């Protein structure tokens with residue numbers, strides 16, 4: 590078992606980044622193990638499901654980015670004070686995962702990874718993906734407005750905010766206006782970036798090898 594918590598992920602932001610940010614917000618140390626793309630064919634064989642992220646701590650090994658982030662956030666008191674707040678944090682995370690996960694499959698497959706040629710109707714595909722994202726973001730806005738707190742669920746940054754912020758950053762390569770796609774999102778992104786701990790983390794973090 591790892592002597593200290595270890596997150597193994599690619600040298601990109603994407604699915605591993607929320608967990609890295611949660612450690613930064615909590616001021617806790619972990620081993621940020623990054624696999625370069627050329628190392629991946631050999632490293633893939635060693636992973637429980639042949640994918641990353643993989644999290645190791647004294648209790649054992651976890652896979653699935655949402656499970657890892659939820660576990661880490663709970664340990665740091667950043668996943669909600671009661672079952673309802675936990676559910677609201679989860680709901681934001683799952684809502685984002687559903688729609689933002691369309692981006693790698695439908696857009697980054699040709700735009701970033703170049704695995705397939707750009708489809709002829711790429712602009713239409715992008716518009717459809719964006720419309721779904723905006724619908725989900727408007728739903729998250731309503732959740733936040735009902736809570737009436739500084740951030741989505743609480744007056745301090747919690748899992749929901751981290752997950753949403755990372756999703757927006759992930760979407761930027763597809764949609765250049767992602768961080769200000771609605772007035773509420775613009776205000777949300779600004780509040781996140783004004784947070785002193787997050788600001789320092791963002792200024793110092795390693796750049797993503799793929800820009801996402």
Ligand SMILES: N[C@@H](CCC(=O)N[C@@H](CS)C(=O)NCC(=O)O)C(=O)O
Pocket residue numbers: 603604633639640641642652653654655
């Ligand atoms: N549902 C999994 C998906 C994991 C996943 O798709 N990981 C990608 C990177 S973001 C991966 O390992 N790709 C390399 C591969 O499948 O060979 C999660 O959320 O962790």
